[in-house]
Amino acid sequence: MTDQLRMDLGHRTQPEAARRLMAAAVTSFAERGYHATTTRDIASAAGMSPAAMYVHFPSKAALLSAISRTGHRKALDLVRSVVARDEPAAKRMHDLVAEFTCWHAQQHLVARVVQYELHALPDEDFAVVAELRRETERLVRELITDGIASGAFDVDDVKGAARAVLSLAIDIARWYPHAAGPAPEELGQGYAALVLRMLGAGDRCE
Amino acid sequence: MTDQLRMDLGHRTQPEAARRLMAAAVTSFAERGYHATTTRDIASAAGMSPAAMYVHFPSKAALLSAISRTGHRKALDLVRSVVARDEPAAKRMHDLVAEFTCWHAQQHLVARVVQYELHALPDEDFAVVAELRRETERLVRELITDGIASGAFDVDDVKGAARAVLSLAIDIARWYPHAAGPAPEELGQGYAALVLRMLGAGDRCE
DNA sequence: TAGCATACTAAGCAGTTGCTTAGCCAAGGT
DNA sequence: ACCTTGGCTAAGCAACTGCTTAGTATGCTA
Numbered sequence: 001m002t003d004q005l006r007m008d009l010g011h012r013t014q015p016e017a018a019r020r021l022m023a024a025a026v027t028s029f030a031e032r033g034y035h036a037t038t039t040r041d042i043a044s045a046a047g048m049s050p051a052a053m054y055v056h057f058p059s060k061a062a063l064l065s066a067i068s069r070t071g072h073r074k075a076l077d078l079v080r081s082v083v084a085r086d087e088p089a090a091k092r093m094h095d096l097v098a099e100f101t102c103w104h105a106q107q108h109l110v111a112r113v114v115q116y117e118l119h120a121l122p123d124e125d126f127a128v129v130a131e132l133r134r135e136t137e138r139l140v141r142e143l144i145t146d147g148i149a150s151g152a153f154d155v156d157d158v159k160g161a162a163r164a165v166l167s168l169a170i171d172i173a174r175w176y177p178h179a180a181g182p183a184p185e186e187l188g189q190g191y192a193a194l195v196l197r198m199l200g201a202g203d204r205c206e
Numbered sequence: 207m208t209d210q211l212r213m214d215l216g217h218r219t220q221p222e223a224a225r226r227l228m229a230a231a232v233t234s235f236a237e238r239g240y241h242a243t244t245t246r247d248i249a250s251a252a253g254m255s256p257a258a259m260y261v262h263f264p265s266k267a268a269l270l271s272a273i274s275r276t277g278h279r280k281a282l283d284l285v286r287s288v289v290a291r292d293e294p295a296a297k298r299m300h301d302l303v304a305e306f307t308c309w310h311a312q313q314h315l316v317a318r319v320v321q322y323e324l325h326a327l328p329d330e331d332f333a334v335v336a337e338l339r340r341e342t343e344r345l346v347r348e349l350i351t352d353g354i355a356s357g358a359f360d361v362d363d364v365k366g367a368a369r370a371v372l373s374l375a376i377d378i379a380r381w382y383p384h385a386a387g388p389a390p391e392e393l394g395q396g397y398a399a400l401v402l403r404m405l406g407a408g409d410r411c412e
Numbered sequence: 413t414a415g416c417a418t419a420c421t422a423a424g425c426a427g428t429t430g431c432t433t434a435g436c437c438a439a440g441g442t
Numbered sequence: 443a444c445c446t447t448g449g450c451t452a453a454g455c456a457a458c459t460g461c462t463t464a465g466t467a468t469g470c471t472a
Contacts, residue, residue, distance in 0.1 A: 015419095017420095032325075033239060033241055033326075035239055035241035036241040036326070038458080038459065038460080039459080039460060039461075040458095040459090040460095048419095048421090049420070049421050049422075050461085051420075051421065051422085051423095051461080051462080051463090052419070052421075053461095054460095054461070054462080055418080055420070056419090059460080060460065115380075116380075119238075120239075156396075156399075157396055160388065160393070160396045160397075160400075161400070163381070164374055164397065164400055167373065167374055167377035167378075167381075168370055168373055168374060168377075170377060171374075171377040171380075172373075174321075174322075174377075175369070175373075182366065187366070190362075190363055190366045191366075191370065193362075194366075194367065194370055194404050195404075197403055197406060198400045198401075198404045200403060221449095223450095244428080244429065244430080245429080245431075246428095246429090246430095254449095254450075254451090255450070255451050256430085256431085256451095257431080257432080257433090257450080257451065257453095258449070258450055258451075259431095260430095260431070260432080261448080261449060261450070262449090265431080266431090
């Protein structure tokens, strides 16, 4: 799991120690929250002294920022790639929810930091990820609008529906994993089916 | 808003100063998080010196615990009262989502503390609210099962559906309020309609 | 060989934290 | 008149925070 975590954070360009620090920080931030995590926690989890952290990151906030930016970009890339596929809107929405949901379950540690430690970011860094979030939401709204136009969806409030779709996935980072909870892929398939019905696709009488 | 907050927290049994402290703590915990909030923040927001807090609460954690317990009980009471009504399952589910959602929007400060500062609780206090949460989830599952039995709902995975219903409402505490966002009542009505479709009620061909 | 950069550690600094102490003061009982 | 009680404050303590400093070991380059 830590290996996957490292891969998911790891720009190949980053030196090994920086990746180790990011992985350690993700674990601590996700479990205890940013403010309850000390630089000593992170450093010792990465097998270093506290001061060694500052060779690779100028501050604790910069570490959070790096994690948040990377995570947000990963999520946005996922959304972008699915939405751009050459498929009908219903199929794209199904795959979007399945994959986005699956990512939040599989990478629930990163996702939790990304979704819930947002407000600990310095203003400038917050502005960057806020833009990535707006773009993600915009893409989902666009897909829903597409589906309405093609008659695949039946939705009154596009904005509200988009928020609901994202809410379902995002909230997974809060509770996953849970005792006897489903595997990420199952969860994704289940939620995709629920969302399609929510959007009025599939089982209507036309 | 602060008045409503006080009312919602305020057992009539509590002295005025304790209620003022709880209201101040809710605001701070919701905006900055438990760990980023200092006892000095809370005390000065309640118009006292730091030491005065300890006359009414034995620790900062005890304050959180009081807020969390009160909020969880409010939410559970709401769910219990709606589920117990003498109505068809679909109507009860509609009202449950509408009211539960509305509460999370209206009381988004309390709700945020209740839903997201859970892990800062001492173990014993956590156990208490965890039980309240399990009961809430159980009631929702039961309502869905009722609806399936009466043919009102069409759901494969009851557990997953219940989690999805609660997720939608809980996640509101994360983002509400939002620029040009809907009023709590509108939000409730909208989400209730989405959930009914999600559960396969209403617009099926039977 | 000398010079320099990188990655690290041990020690510690200044500021902040939750909480405690000692004491003040007005209200109420006897 | 005297004592107790409840609610408060000013001052401060020990522990801990993010971060810095000074110095060390290693490897690369000239």
